Amino acid sequence: MSVTAPTHGSGHPHGVDQGKRDFLKLVTGSAAVIGVGAIAWPLIDSMNPSADVLALSSVEVDLTPVPEGQGITVAWRGKPIFVRHRTAKETKEAEDVKLSELIEPQPDSDRVKPGHSQWIVVIGICTHLGCIPLGNKPTDPRGDWGGWFCPCHGSQYDTSGRVRHGPAPLNLYLPPYAFESDSKIKIG
Amino acid sequence: MAGLHKSEFKNPVVNWIDTRMPVFTMMNKEYAVFPTPKNFNYFWNFGALATVTLMVMIATGIFLAMNYTPDSTMAFDSVERIMRDVNYGWLLRYAHANGASMFFIVVYIHIFRGLYYGSYKTPRELLWMIGVVILLLMMATAFMGYVLPWGQMSFWGATVITNLFSAFPLVGNAIVTWLWGGFAVGDPTLHRFFSLHYLLPFVLVGVVFFHVIALHITGSNNPLGIDVKSPQDTLPFHPYYTIKDSVGLCVFFMVWALFVFFAPNFFGDPDNYIPANPLQTPSEIVPEWYFLPYYAILRSVPNKLGGVCMMFGSILVLFVLPWLDTSPVRSAKFRPIYRGLFWVHVLACIALGFVGAHRPEGLWVVLGRVATTYYFLHFLVLLPIIGKLERPLPLPESISRPVVPRGGGPLPGGATAKPMEKP
Numbered sequence: 001m002s003v004t005a006p007t008h009g010s011g012h013p014h015g016v017d018q019g020k021r022d023f024l025k026l027v028t029g030s031a032a033v034i035g036v037g038a039i040a041w042p043l044i045d046s047m048n049p050s051a052d053v054l055a056l057s058s059v060e061v062d063l064t065p066v067p068e069g070q071g072i073t074v075a076w077r078g079k080p081i082f083v084r085h086r087t088a089k090e091t092k093e094a095e096d097v098k099l100s101e102l103i104e105p106q107p108d109s110d111r112v113k114p115g116h117s118q119w120i121v122v123i124g125i126c127t128h129l130g131c132i133p134l135g136n137k138p139t140d141p142r143g144d145w146g147g148w149f150c151p152c153h154g155s156q157y158d159t160s161g162r163v164r165h166g167p168a169p170l171n172l173y174l175p176p177y178a179f180e181s182d183s184k185i186k187i188g
Numbered sequence: 189m190a191g192l193h194k195s196e197f198k199n200p201v202v203n204w205i206d207t208r209m210p211v212f213t214m215m216n217k218e219y220a221v222f223p224t225p226k227n228f229n230y231f232w233n234f235g236a237l238a239t240v241t242l243m244v245m246i247a248t249g250i251f252l253a254m255n256y257t258p259d260s261t262m263a264f265d266s267v268e269r270i271m272r273d274v275n276y277g278w279l280l281r282y283a284h285a286n287g288a289s290m291f292f293i294v295v296y297i298h299i300f301r302g303l304y305y306g307s308y309k310t311p312r313e314l315l316w317m318i319g320v321v322i323l324l325l326m327m328a329t330a331f332m333g334y335v336l337p338w339g340q341m342s343f344w345g346a347t348v349i350t351n352l353f354s355a356f357p358l359v360g361n362a363i364v365t366w367l368w369g370g371f372a373v374g375d376p377t378l379h380r381f382f383s384l385h386y387l388l389p390f391v392l393v394g395v396v397f398f399h400v401i402a403l404h405i406t407g408s409n410n411p412l413g414i415d416v417k418s419p420q421d422t423l424p425f426h427p428y429y430t431i432k433d434s435v436g437l438c439v440f441f442m443v444w445a446l447f448v449f450f451a452p453n454f455f456g457d458p459d460n461y462i463p464a465n466p467l468q469t470p471s472e473i474v475p476e477w478y479f480l481p482y483y484a485i486l487r488s489v490p491n492k493l494g495g496v497c498m499m500f501g502s503i504l505v506l507f508v509l510p511w512l513d514t515s516p517v518r519s520a521k522f523r524p525i526y527r528g529l530f531w532v533h534v535l536a537c538i539a540l541g542f543v544g545a546h547r548p549e550g551l552w553v554v555l556g557r558v559a560t561t562y563y564f565l566h567f568l569v570l571l572p573i574i575g576k577l578e579r580p581l582p583l584p585e586s587i588s589r590p591v592v593p594r595g596g597g598p599l600p601g602g603a604t605a606k607p608m609e610k611p
Binding site: 032039041042043045046047048050051052053 | 248277
C-alpha cells in the first residue's frame with residue numbers, strides 16, 4: 001500500500017531519488033519519535049513518588065521504652081519496620097547458627113549494627129508475597145526459630161529475621177538505619 | 189468465507205487481522221489514499237490541530253486527575269501540590285490550562301474558516317451542526333475545568349454561570365439548586381463538576397468521530413468552494429496533507445510551548461490563586477477570554493431572561509446558519525458583499541470580546557449593544573437577503589483550472605449563482 005509518486009504533477013524527468021527520500025523519512029520519523037517521547041516522559045514521571053512523598057523518607061525511633069524480649073512496629077515510607085530488643089539467649093542463638101543450615105546464608109553480624117547486637121531492625125514484610133509476619137508481640141506465634149511467623153503461607157524467620165522455613169525465599173530485608181545514640185535510631 | 193473482508197495487505201499478520209476486522213483497509217482508505225482537494229491553504233490545518241489538542245488535553249488531564257482531589261477543603265491545596273511536589277506537575281497543569289486556550293483559538297479559527305469559505309453549505313450542513321455540538325461540549329468542559337482549582341474565580345465563575353439558569357421562569361431556581369446539589373456552590377458541585385469534566389472529553393471524542401465520518405462522506409470543502417470534479421483536483425491525504433498538517437502542528441506546538449514556558453499565567457486571572465471564599469466576591473469578575481463575547485452579549489441586554497436567551501441564541505443561531513445563508517456560492521472569495529460583511533462580523537466578535545473584559549459603563553455599553561445587534565443582524569437578516577441580491581464573481585471551471593480564461597468578467601447572475609455540481 002505504499003504511495004508512490006502521484007499519477008500527475010510529479011514531473012521529475014529522472015525519476016525519484018530513493019536514497020534521499022528514505023533518508024528524509026528516517027529523519028522525520030526519528031524526530032517525531034523523539035518528540036512524542038519528550039512529551040510522554042513528563043506524563044510517566046508524574047506517577048513516580050512526588051517530593052512530598054519522598055520527604056517522608058526518614059523517621060527517628062526512641063528505643064528506651066522497648067524492654068528486652070519485646071519489639072515495636074514503626075511505619076517508614078508506609079511500610080512496617082520491626083524493631084526488636086533481643087534477649088541475650090536470642091542473640092546468641094542467632095549468632096551461633098551454622099550458615100549451611102540457612103536458606104539464604106548470612107551471618108547475624110551482617111544484620112545488626114556493631115556494638116548494638118541486641119537490636120534487630122528489619123522491614124516487616126514477608127519476602128514471599130508481602131504479608132506482615134507475626135511475632136513482634138510476645139503473645140504472637142513466633143515459629144520454631146523464635147523470630148517471626150507469617151500467617152499467610154507459614155514462612156518462619158529466626159531471631160535475626162532470616163528465613164528458616166519456606167515458602168519465603170529470602171531473609172527479611174534490612175532498612176537503612178543508624179544509631180544516633182545508644183537509645184535512638186534513625187531509619188532512612 | 190462469506191462476510192470476510194478481502195484484504196489486499198501483503199504482511200501476513202496485517203492481512204490476517206484485516207480479513208477479520210478491516211481496520212487497516214479503513215485507515216488506508218480514510219487517511220492514506222483519501223482523495224483531498226489539492227488547493228488547501230493553511231487554514232485547513234486547524235481541524236487536525238484541534239484533534240491533536242483534544243488528545244493532549246485528555247492525556248495531561250488523566251495524569252492531573254491522578255493527583256487532584258475534588259473536595260472543597262482539599263482541591264486548592266491539591267493543585268498547589270501538583271505545582272510544587274509532583275514530578276513535572278507544573279508542566280502538566282500549565283500545558284493543560286493553556287491547552288484550553290489553545291483549543292479555543294484553534295477551534296475559533298476553524299469555525300471562522302468555515303464561515304469564510306462557506307463550509308456549512310449543502311451538502312455539509314450536518315457536518316457543520318455536529319461541529320456546533322462540539323463547540324457547546326467544549327464550552328461546558330472548559331467551564332467545569334476552570335472550577336476545579338477552587339480559587340476565587342473558579343468559585344464565583346461557577347456561581348455566576350450556574351445562576352444563568354435561574355433566569356428561566358418558574359423552574360429556574362429549582363434547576364439551579366439541582367445543578368448545585370445544595371443552596372450555594374459547594375462540595376457537591378465540585379464533585380459533580382469533576383466527574384463531568386472527566387466524562388465530557390470522551391463524549392467529545394465520540395462526537396469528533398461523527399464529525400470526521402460526516403466529513404469523509406461529503407469530502408472536504410476547499411478555498412475555492414467549488415466541488416471536486418475529477419481526480420486531477422485531488423491529492424492523496426498521505427503524504428501530502430499529513431506533511432502539511434505536521435508543519436502547522438510544529439508551529440502550533442511552538443506557540444503553545446511559548447505560553448507554557450514563558451507566560452504560563454497569561455490567560456489566567458491572578459485572583460484564582462486566592463482560595464475560594466463563599467462569603468466574598470472578587471471586585472472584578474470576568475470569565476476566561478474565550479467566553480468574553482458571550483458574556484458581553486449577556487450584559488448588553490437590560491433584561492435577565494432576555495440576556496440569557498440572547499447569549500444561548502448567539503450559538504444556537506449557528507445550527508440554522510446553513511438555511512439562513514441563501515447564497516449557493518460557498519467561498520467568500522467570489523462573494524464581494526459577503527466578504528465585507530464577514531470581516532465586519534469578525535470585528536463585531538472581537539469587539540464583543542473587549543466589551544466583555546470591561547465593566548459595563550459608558551461607551552462599553554454602547555459598543556456592546558452595537559456589536560450584539562450586528563451579530564444577530566448578520567445571521568438573521570443580512571445573510572438571507574444578500575444571498576438573493578449579491579452578484580457573485582464568476583466561479584472557476586475546476587480546482588485544476590482556477591483562473592477563468594481572459595479574466596472572464598461577471599457572468600449572468602443566474603448562471604453563476606448555482607453551485608457547481610458533479611457531472
